[in-house]
Amino acid sequence: xxxxxxxxxxxxxxxxxxxxxxxxxxxxxxxxxxxxxxxxxxxxxxxxxxxxxxxxxxxxxxxxxxxxxxxxxxxxxxxxxxxxxxxxxxxxxxxxxxxxxxxxxxxxxxxxxxxx
Amino acid sequence: xxxxxxxxxxxxxxxxxxxxxxxxxxxxxxxxxxxxxxxxxxxxxxxxxxxxxxxxxxxxxxxxxxxxxxxxxxxxxxxxxxxxxxxxxxxxxxxxxxxxxxxxxxxxxxxx
Numbered sequence: 001x002x003x004x005x006x007x008x009x010x011x012x013x014x015x016x017x018x019x020x021x022x023x024x025x026x027x028x029x030x031x032x033x034x035x036x037x038x039x040x041x042x043x044x045x046x047x048x049x050x051x052x053x054x055x056x057x058x059x060x061x062x063x064x065x066x067x068x069x070x071x072x073x074x075x076x077x078x079x080x081x082x083x084x085x086x087x088x089x090x091x092x093x094x095x096x097x098x099x100x101x102x103x104x105x106x107x108x109x110x111x112x113x114x115x116x
Numbered sequence: 117x118x119x120x121x122x123x124x125x126x127x128x129x130x131x132x133x134x135x136x137x138x139x140x141x142x143x144x145x146x147x148x149x150x151x152x153x154x155x156x157x158x159x160x161x162x163x164x165x166x167x168x169x170x171x172x173x174x175x176x177x178x179x180x181x182x183x184x185x186x187x188x189x190x191x192x193x194x195x196x197x198x199x200x201x202x203x204x205x206x207x208x209x210x211x212x213x214x215x216x217x218x219x220x221x222x223x224x225x226x227x228x
Contacts (some may be wrong), residue, residue, distance in 0.1 A: 004159070021218075031214060033214070033215065041204060041220060042122075042219055042220040042221045043160065043205065043218040043221075044218075045215055045216075045217070045218075048214070054207075056215065087214065091159050091160070093159075097212045104162055104165070105214055105215075105216065106162070107152075107159035107160045107161065107168055108141045108159050109157075109158055109159045110157075110158070112161050
């Protein structure tokens with residue numbers, strides 16, 4: 001999973017600031033997924049993107065959260081006006097285009113957001 | 117609504133023992149069942165996976181047992197080692213979707 005690159009690894013933001021988390025998928029992968037992990041909880045799906053398209057955002061909070069995966073550059077998860085409850089580990093994963101390929105997605109090492 | 121239920125939440129095993137983690141699901145459309153291993157401060161990594169057309173899959177010390185009629189599957193870690201101490205997540209995908217639904221995770225500690 002080292003092929004999926006996330007940055008920053010750790011981010012501290014004050015309440016009300018914006019957080020931007022970046023994800024570069026594995027080489028050859030064009031599908032990106034964002035998950036959130038809270039302490040004592042599992043991985044919660046947030047959004048699934050392909051280049052320039054949001055495919056499934058059923059897990060995204062309706063307000064303050066947005067995601068994009070532009071034609072060029074990394075995918076970005078943006079959290080506006082952060083609150084303490086946003087403190088969590090955010091994981092990005094990627095998968096290759098087309099086919100089932102074992103339905104496997106590959107995770108990055110995560111970005112830990114702390115809101116103070 | 118938790119689509120994949122995982123138990124136990126935590127597990128302590130002695131070195132050399134067998135670790136068993138169980139998962140159950142409701143959605144009969146699920147057709148791919150991966151297990152992920154996560155070490156502290158790291159991302160989840162695929163450990164082993166199974167499709168419902170087989171009842172068991174073994175890779176080294178790790179075995180998945182699958183019971184389609186009961187809609188249950190489990191991970192067995194034979195000869196558990198301290199290096200196996202990690203959080204384990206079961207997951208399920210449906211209909212060729214890449215998006216896995218995860219269980220809540222099991223924190224495994226293997227004592228030397």
